[in-house]
Amino acid sequence: MRTLPTLAALVALASFAVVATSAQTLAPVTAQVSKGTVAVPPTDPATLDRLPPLPRGHIVYVRLALVDKVVEIAPGIRYRAWTFNGAVPGPVIHARVGDTIDVTLTNTASMGHSIDFHAALAPPNIAYQTIEPGTTLHFRWVATSPGAFLYHCGTPPVLAHISNGMYGAIVIDPRAGWGRHAQSFVFVQSEFYPKRAADSDEYEGDLAKMISGTAQVVTFNGDAFRYMTKPLHIAVGRPVRVFVIDAGPSHFSAFHVVGTLFQRAYVDGNPKNLLVGLQTLAIPPGGGAVAEFTVLQAGKYPFVTHAFGDADAGALGIFDAK
Numbered sequence: 001m002r003t004l005p006t007l008a009a010l011v012a013l014a015s016f017a018v019v020a021t022s023a024q025t026l027a028p029v030t031a032q033v034s035k036g037t038v039a040v041p042p043t044d045p046a047t048l049d050r051l052p053p054l055p056r057g058h059i060v061y062v063r064l065a066l067v068d069k070v071v072e073i074a075p076g077i078r079y080r081a082w083t084f085n086g087a088v089p090g091p092v093i094h095a096r097v098g099d100t101i102d103v104t105l106t107n108t109a110s111m112g113h114s115i116d117f118h119a120a121l122a123p124p125n126i127a128y129q130t131i132e133p134g135t136t137l138h139f140r141w142v143a144t145s146p147g148a149f150l151y152h153c154g155t156p157p158v159l160a161h162i163s164n165g166m167y168g169a170i171v172i173d174p175r176a177g178w179g180r181h182a183q184s185f186v187f188v189q190s191e192f193y194p195k196r197a198a199d200s201d202e203y204e205g206d207l208a209k210m211i212s213g214t215a216q217v218v219t220f221n222g223d224a225f226r227y228m229t230k231p232l233h234i235a236v237g238r239p240v241r242v243f244v245i246d247a248g249p250s251h252f253s254a255f256h257v258v259g260t261l262f263q264r265a266y267v268d269g270n271p272k273n274l275l276v277g278l279q280t281l282a283i284p285p286g287g288g289a290v291a292e293f294t295v296l297q298a299g300k301y302p303f304v305t306h307a308f309g310d311a312d313a314g315a316l317g318i319f320d321a322k
């Protein structure tokens with residue numbers, strides 16, 4: 001009797017073929033470190049929930065400055081953050097499958113940092129190396145897989161570098177786009193472990209709290225309850241697409257929109273990872289998802305992490321549907 005390959009084996013073979021084909025066509029990633037820094041404009045925190053327009057060409061130039069900056073992470077909590085471009089999270093990056101991502105990382109901060117793109121195929125010791133203050137790193141990589149991905153500083157202790165604000169979202173569109181037209185929003189969930197600095201009324205990261213995971217502040221896009229005070233407007237009957245990334249460093253997101261269901265969701269933002277009819281999306285630290293929903297009636301629809309200790313610590317906002 002002939003032995004037929006199992007479905008799982010066929011799927012595994014097919015997946016391998018896809019990766020192998022992409023990998024064979026990719027040039028090796030090389031990186032150059034040079035002395036000196038380059039000027040990079042700061043990121044406006046008001047842009048962090050929006051998907052920026054796709055660049056015209058197929059090389060996406062990403063300029064990121066490593067900057068020490070005091071930012072407000074909750075009302076009255078001014079936090080000594082380590083940032084990309086002076087914002088927490090760093091800027092939203094938007095590209096499509098097949099694009100080359102040309103990265104310039106310039107260190108104007110007071111210590112060594114790095115960048116790790118979860119969307120990239122690259123040797124970490126080359127592309128994600130730590131660069132010292134006063135130096136600049138350049139490398140390129142090619143986007144092979146669509147999705148909602150995290151980027152972050154990977155310099156040890158990574159727990160501290162992420163806790164202190166070094167992360168952001170990179171959205172890679174499928175070649176054919178996302179399908180139906182929708183209002184789009186980007187949310188990066190993350191948690192903070194502040195303690196009062198000894199020398200001022202500012203706050204800084206508390207490593208002991210980071211290790212134990214006892215976060216005082218949890219946010220969407222770096223500022224607790226920011227979308228409670230400034231709700232996001234959506235339109236009744238019009239699809240909404242959310243790109244949600246969980247930067248952690250340690251807490252999972254249980255992303256949920258009260259009063260609706262996700263008609264569809266893609267694990268890690270890849271349309272082939274389709275889920276339907278979801279109440280709550282499980283997103284691990286270092287993971288992402290795309291979810292789509294449509295509300296049928298005007299009203300106020302809270303969005304939360306359904307891990308309510310974290311919602312009460314600030315990961316709570318409002319969609320105002322009209």
Ligand SMILES: [Cu+2]
Pocket residue numbers: 082112113114153154155161166
């Ligand atoms: Cu860092």
